[in-house]
Amino acid sequence: MRLRTALKVGLAIAAVGLLAAGLAIAWFQLAPRRVPDGQPPLARLDPSSLDAFRDTFNAHDDEVRLLVLLSPT
Numbered sequence: 001m002r003l004r005t006a007l008k009v010g011l012a013i014a015a016v017g018l019l020a021a022g023l024a025i026a027w028f029q030l031a032p033r034r035v036p037d038g039q040p041p042l043a044r045l046d047p048s049s050l051d052a053f054r055d056t057f058n059a060h061d062d063e064v065r066l067l068v069l070l071s072p073t
Helices: 002-030 048-058
Strands: none
Touching: none
16 A cells, blocks of 8 residues: 555656656747847757858957857766
């Protein structure tokens, strides 16, 4: 009897944890991204946008440029 109750509680906790993780992942993937006024909008860097990024980056060779790559892992 106690084992069943403990199992049910454990499963309920696991289900709530999975639901919370799923909601967090959905939020980070689908939430709108906003930037401060005056800042250009955020852009996604993918294989189709590399040429435009390279051209923009190289066009400002007389200024200090900084490229920062952040990884979530």
